[in-house]
Amino acid sequence: xxxxxxxxxxxxxxxxxxxxxxxxxxxxxxxxxxxxxxxxxxxxxxxxxxxxxxxxxxxxxxxxxxxxxxxxxxxxxxxxxxxxxxxxxxxxxxxxxxxxxxxxxxxxxxxxxxxxxxxxxxxxxxxxxxxxxxxxxxxxxxxxxxxxxxxxxxxxxxxxxxxxxxxxxxxxxxxxxxxxxxxxxxxxxxxxxxxxxxxxxxxxxxxxxxxxxxxxxxxxxxxxxxxxxxxxxxx
Numbered sequence: 001x002x003x004x005x006x007x008x009x010x011x012x013x014x015x016x017x018x019x020x021x022x023x024x025x026x027x028x029x030x031x032x033x034x035x036x037x038x039x040x041x042x043x044x045x046x047x048x049x050x051x052x053x054x055x056x057x058x059x060x061x062x063x064x065x066x067x068x069x070x071x072x073x074x075x076x077x078x079x080x081x082x083x084x085x086x087x088x089x090x091x092x093x094x095x096x097x098x099x100x101x102x103x104x105x106x107x108x109x110x111x112x113x114x115x116x117x118x119x120x121x122x123x124x125x126x127x128x129x130x131x132x133x134x135x136x137x138x139x140x141x142x143x144x145x146x147x148x149x150x151x152x153x154x155x156x157x158x159x160x161x162x163x164x165x166x167x168x169x170x171x172x173x174x175x176x177x178x179x180x181x182x183x184x185x186x187x188x189x190x191x192x193x194x195x196x197x198x199x200x201x202x203x204x205x206x207x208x209x210x211x212x213x214x215x216x217x218x219x220x221x222x223x224x225x226x227x228x229x230x231x232x233x234x235x
Contacts, residue, residue, distance in 0.1 A: 021220030067101035106134030137172030
């Protein structure tokens with residue numbers, strides 16, 4: 001069953017997501033880029049408040065492909081108590097060197113999720129390298145938050161092939177990137193583990209605006225209805 005990943009910016013939004021049906025609570029700062037990072041104190045506060053009721057992921061920021069910098073940022077993020085650490089693979093240089101360096105973290109049991117970008121001609125052959133390095137999961141997202149969604153850049157067939165390839169490697173899979181309710185019918189049959197939302201759940205459908213309870217409930221129930229499951233609506 002496709003699960004719902006909801007990106008939040010603070011403790012108030014995290015609690016709304018927890019109450020309204022999010023399956024994973026994703027911590028990021030949308031004002032600081034595609035994978036903008038929140039302060040470590042905020043990550044600790046939210047992870048402590050969620051207290052294991054749902055998995056919590058956190059981004060490390062839009063960092064360059066510098067192996068030592070990525071390792072340091074990912075380790076520091078993991079130490080805040082989140083369950084998953086998300087790392088963006090921007091551009092096309094040094095990806096394999098970064099994956100090799102990050103293997104030191106996976107060897108320590110840190111669950112890393114790689115984020116590839118649909119609008120940046122992603123190298124889907126990296127999936128096998130990520131699996132060999134012990135990554136826990138891989139997602140497709142969009143780097144440029146310009147109103148164009150994931151399916152504008154990659155066909156449904158390509159997205160389906162990405163999910164299938166990643167699942168065959170034993171990786172947790174996710175699809176995100178300015179997704180809307182209109183994308184659900186096309187994406188659900190691809191059977192990604194998670195579909196990630198932010199903008200569609202915010203006031204005015206703007207990712208930097210506040211998360212709205214009504215929009216989140218609508219999304220959670222729409223996803224469940226199409227998947228043949230059920231959720232309890234919260235007023």
